Amino acid sequence: MSTTDRTTNDPLPAPWHSESGLPAPRRLVVADDRIRAATAHRLACEGTGLLWRGDYQGARQLLRALERRIDRKAPAPAATPAETFHLHRRFRAHRARVLGRLAVLLEPDHTLRLRRAPAVRAACTAAYGPPAGPRLVPLRELLGVLSAHQWRERGVPVPALDARVHPHYGVFAPVRAEYVDLVARAPLPPADTAFDLGTGTGVLAAVLARRGVGRVVGTDISPRARASALDTVCRLGLADRVTIGGPDLFPPGRAGLVVCNPPWLPGRPTSTLEQGVYDPGGRMLHAFLAGLPEHLEPAGEGWLILSDLAEHLGLRTRADLLTAIEAAGLRVAGRTDTRPRHPRSADRTDPLHAARAAEVTSLWRLALR
Structure with a gap:
């Protein structure tokens, strides 16, 4: 090994670049x-x-x-x-x-x-x-x-679309089919327009368009996600029915259906990709609930797709969630549950195995009170 002593004040041979935000070495x-x-x-x-x-x-x-x-x-x-x-x-x-x-x-x-x-x-x-x-x-x-x-080149198969989605770098891939299946099978309320908040790859927006919703608007805070979602709807021939915007969570106006699949765990993400899993303080979840009444048509529904993994880990209680729903002026019109099918739920070497094995993913149908 050859060694060059470089202190923090010495220039590195090139600019340091870390997508995870790791600091440059001392x-x-x-x-x-x-x-x-x-x-x-x-x-x-x-x-x-x-x-x-x-x-x-x-x-x-x-x-x-x-x-x-x-x-x-x-x-x-x-x-x-x-x-x-x-x-x-x-x-x-x-x-x-x-x-x-x-x-x-x-x-x-x-x-x-x-x-x-x-x-x-x-x-x-x-x-x-x-x-x-x-x-x-x-x-x-x-x-x-x-x-x-x-x-991105191979694509991720999405059975609900009978197609592949090609996620861009830094965008959470739809590898957990159970949450996509929930949206594909839930009974649709009367809705000419739907919003997909935090659209990511645009997979849920595409599912809603394929199910017959005439106009779907997907939003995301991430430019990479917006580019990925636009790529998805163009590949699937849905660009005339699905538009992608942001960075605001809600687009202007109201919709008969507003769908949100926020990050499931309250916590600080340590990389771009982790932003699809960790949400500091549940900010996106609470922003969705608080903003839903102003953007939902009177007879419309808000679909919250959320895992209860945080509950099994002691990071959030079911009472916390129900209280937040009620405080927003919403009521639960129904709920559909499904069990995870990903390999980690069966991995007994995972230190969080007990919580993952008990996990349930739910589609909460929310309506105005």
């Missing part, structure tokens, strides 16, 4: 295939970044070795589900910080000049935009960029 050493995993782990835990100059496959092997070393110290379950959840989140954040210190240099044209490196230019351009100079990126995040690009 020091940087140049590492290659000669470095031992124990040395790399010690340096990374100390806050030192490792700029990889060796074989690309060797970098991936080192990353896996670092993962094994970190995972040996995973915390044991705590006394309560909430404590276990918070311990698990803190451990995952520490894990991400340490693994994120193994970095690679992208050239000004988004190429990666390492032995046996794959072609990354197309994936990086899709994720980061057109090349605008060199950048230093965590290898782990670059692997996520490559994986996301494969998802």
Whole structure:
């Protein structure tokens, strides 16, 4: 291993770029295939970044070795589900910080000049935009960029649409079919117009259009999500019936049906992708409930698609949810439940397995009181 002492005041060889918001390393050493995993782990835990100059496959092997070393110290379950959840989140954040210190240099044209490196230019351009100079990126995040690009090219099958959806980088993919099926099967209220709030890939907006709603408006705060949703409706030939807007949660006007599938867990996201899972303080959930009466037609319905995982983890109670619904001037007109079918619900090695195994996803039909 060759070493270059770089303090926080010294310039890095290129601007640091982390989609997860990881801070730039305090020091940087140049590492290659000669470095031992124990040395790399010690340096990374100390806050030192490792700029990889060796074989690309060797970098991936080192990353896996670092993962094994970190995972040996995973915390044991705590006394309560909430404590276990918070311990698990803190451990995952520490894990991400340490693994994120193994970095690679992208050239000004988004190429990666390492032995046996794959072609990354197309994936990086899709994720980061057109090349605008060199950048230093965590290898782990670059692997996520490559994986996301494969998802986008292959697409995610959505049985309710009998089609594939091609999620853009940083947009939560509709891999959990149960919530899509809830929207595909629930009885539709009389509605010429529907709003899909937090549309993401636009999958629910497309389902509503396919079910016969004449006009659907999807909104999202994320520019990446809006681009992904527009791509979805264009691929499916629904651009004449579905429009995509934002960044406001609600579009102007009222609708006979307003659908919202907010992030299911109250918590701070640590990456762009986690914004589809974690919602600090349940802000989006409460904004949907508070704004629904002003945007719902008198005989319309608001559909809230929400998992009760937060309840099993002790992060929110059912009474909290019902109180928020009532405080917004709404009533529950009905509810349809379904069990998750994703692999993690059966993974007994997951520290949150008990909560995941008990999880129920519901479509709450809300109406004005």
